[in-house]
């Protein structure tokens with residue numbers, strides 16, 4: 508694997524990004540302020556946004572003395588595929604906002620590590636083009652449009668181009684009240700497209716808030732899961748589940764998996780942090796399908812904590828965009844490698860030879876008050 512070209516000659520190795528926080532700092536330097544705000548920001552007072560990271564930070568890990576593990580096995584099985592680590596990339600819109608490599612670069616990087624990428628409905632590259640660049644599993648995230656043909660067309664195209672699952676986002680009847688974007692009057696720049704959508708379906712997508720309010724189908728109910736399955740022949744996961752009640756409804760509708768998510772704090776401000784919601788969902792699911800989590804995962808130790816509380820794997824959203832902004836595909840590759848290394852090291856220090864062995868006794872439950880976080 509080649510090292511990213513972030514370091515001009517003469518700059519010491521220590522100046523390389525070593526953490527997701529380092530990538531965030533680089534991205535913030537490089538991106539226009541309103542693009543940074545669109546990515547880093549959340550809904551309302553950003554309480555849920557802050558809580559996602561704060562609850563992970565408050566978790567405490569129980570170490571194991573003399574663990575006797577030479578090299579842990581980090582791989583997990585998710586929906587019949589082996590992932591080299593319990594880590595993938597969450598669907599985030601418009602990768603070209605931060606780097607011309609766009610989703611094709613992200614797919615190449617994820618592929619180099621064998622880790623999955625969930626491509627957004629609002630990808631800035633066509634889903635077929637992303638598939639051509641990918642060598643690891645791809646899933647397609649779907650929003651339900653009032654124009655049903657648009658939604659079903661996405662489902663069919665995903666199948667035709669080798670995607671392995673659909674991820675139905677269930678927390679977004681419209682995008683949340685994102686005050687930074689309203690104050691900045693943020694618009695997706697004209698040269699960046701919602702490449703998967705026809706001109707009619709994409710009309711107005713430059714203002715995500717307004718577009719979602721006229722284009723998304725708010726009458727969508729759980730019966731859409733069967734419709735998407737029938738149209739695509741693919742397993743469907745429900746993303747945005749935070750309660751036992753919704754987990755039951757998702758299972759009854761026939762989902763193949765659940766992603767515990769609050770959309771990175773961008774939807775209901777005041778919703779629980781994902782790590783807080785995870786135990787309730789895992790208890791309700793009772794092993795009937797894999798439970799994934801996204802929101803606030805920033806270190807390999809966070810990955811381990813999520814697994815300890817019952818997640819099969821986690822997804823990272825903003826970290827992928829920060830790394831892409833910092834150094835394109837090479838940045839994403841490095842970010843994923845760092846998280847994987849941190850996870851493997853944390854496995855050894857907590858005495859786990861395989862992910863299956865990581866149980867709830869590994870963590871002390873997070874205790875409020877959580878440390879305050881600043882999100883710029």
Ligand SMILES: Cc1cc2nc3c(=O)[nH]c(=O)nc-3n(C[C@H](O)[C@H](O)[C@H](O)COP(=O)(O)O)c2cc1C
Pocket residue numbers: 545546547559597598599600627628629648676746768769770771772773801802803804822823824825826
């Ligand atoms: C800039 C941005 C765009 C996003 N776009 C989508 C999207 O198109 N579809 C979707 O289901 N979720 C979207 N999300 C939510 C992510 O899939 C994910 O739930 C969230 O980013 C996870 O939290 P994290 O950023 O703390 O890792 C987006 C998040 C961000 C930050």
Ligand SMILES: CCCCC(=O)C(=O)O
Pocket residue numbers: 600629679682715716718719770773
């Ligand atoms: C209408 C664009 C939706 C992108 C998205 O889901 C987000 O910004 O969180």
